[in-house]
């Protein structure tokens with residue numbers, strides 16, 4: 001029986017959420033999570049883990065989270081924060097390394113990006129610097145630094161790009177970089193490397209490049225299309241700049257500009273393994289073929305088993321939704337009250353409210369919601385493309401079209417915070433009472449523009465919100 005206690009940081013992010021599940025399902029380690037907002041931890045695992053709220057920028061909370069830890073996973077980045085995310089990444093890594101040394105942690109396991117410094121994008125450079133900082137005091141703490149390029153898994157940004165492009169475009173004129181070689185890896189293999197690193201019998205620092213077969217982005221697209229039963233044609237031309245490619249991606253995929261630009265930068269030059277440490281130190285792990293990783297990701301999507309998505313976190317300096325679960329300060333409100341007159345039940349109405357958006361749509365005025373999504377996309381927002389993680393359930397932190405779930409009180413309250421481009425802060429609240437639904441759109445305007453915006457959309461709100469509240473209530477009896 002292994003009594004090791006491991007700390008998973010970034011436990012509400014894409015990799016961290018899945019790693020937590022993996023460790024709970026297949027290891028005997030005691031698992032502690034460091035999270036910035038404990039409400040984001042999925043309810044189903046909350047009683048199996050030791051949850052500590054804190055941040056790497058708050059040394060006190062960090063020290064408390066690291067006390068008694070044998071091995072600590074570092075799965076954090078600040079990209080998506082200010083332009084100066086490199087500096088934030090630096091400070092975060094230094095605090096973490098020094099905190100680990102102070103607490104007597106035996107090993108740090110870090111997952112960074114694949115690629116060499118000479119051709120690295122700004123994002124990759126920051127990932128390299130993070131690895132160097134974490135590994136800088138080997139006499140005091142050892143670091144296993146795994147480096148992965150494109151990760152394929154349900155909800156991963158790279159997979160979402162490939163899937164959306166394949167599904168939406170039969171033929172594509174593409175930039176030349178689609179021919180650069182890369183070594184993508186499936187998320188399950190990434191988790192295996194992370195997990196095996198806890199007990200790897202190796203002393204001192206180690207850098208391990210992980211990846212599957214060598215393929216170009218063009219080949220990945222074609223193979224992914226085959227898995228989906230489609231035939232796709234790519235015509236690389238020298239004309240398309242990385243900037244244009246990024247615009248192209250935001251148009252046809254859910255990925256916002258910043259992330260698209262980082263991915264394109266990353267793919268522009270060859271990103272292949274620089275060492276054979278994965279095969280030497282982890283011979284038991286045989287990375288899956290690319291096609292298999294795509295098939296697995298699609299299967300998870302179809303089964304509604306997506307544990308995490310690229311949009312679970314936004315990598316800002318503070319948790320993006322922590323302070324938004326109470327719209328009490330809003331100035332404008334659109335309130336719709338629908339009494340239960342046809343035997344509707346509170347729990348079922350709540351379930352119906354939780355089913356809105358994504359492929360389920362927004363009822364009668366879905367086209368107006370879609371139009372709002374297009375406007376948002378044009379303005380550089382997410383639009384409606386993020387959809388929802390699962391058709392069946394919502395959890396705090398889930399993206400839901402251009403909303404974020406910021407509070408759930410089962411059977412009673414669902415609160416969504418608007419991440420669309422809007423001159424102010426906006427929320428949509430479903431307060432399900434025993435005999436009625438109170439649906440409120442809250443708005444805290446920013447300046448005169450915010451106020452003008454609110455008055456301009458009042459006529460649209462009349463139709464859209466009225467219909468939404470009524471249909472949530474009426475559909476509750478049908479869905480049950």
Ligand SMILES: NC(=O)c1ccc[n+]([C@@H]2O[C@H](COP(=O)([O-])OP(=O)(O)OC[C@H]3O[C@@H](n4cnc5c(N)ncnc54)[C@H](OP(=O)(O)O)[C@@H]3O)[C@@H](O)[C@H]2O)c1
Pocket residue numbers: 009010011012013014015016034035036037040054055056057074075076077078092111112113114127148149150151156157158309310312313314315316317318319320
């Ligand atoms: N995903 C990929 O495709 C991929 C590919 C190659 C390498 N990697 C590497 O894998 C690592 C994890 O990436 P990811 O995709 O899982 O990131 P992610 O989804 O953006 O998650 C980042 C996590 O870090 C947390 N966080 C951010 N700043 C923090 C701070 N100061 N203190 C405590 N927690 C903080 C976030 O919390 P909130 O939820 O509160 O925001 C979130 O849980 C990164 O090093 C990345 O370079 C990822």
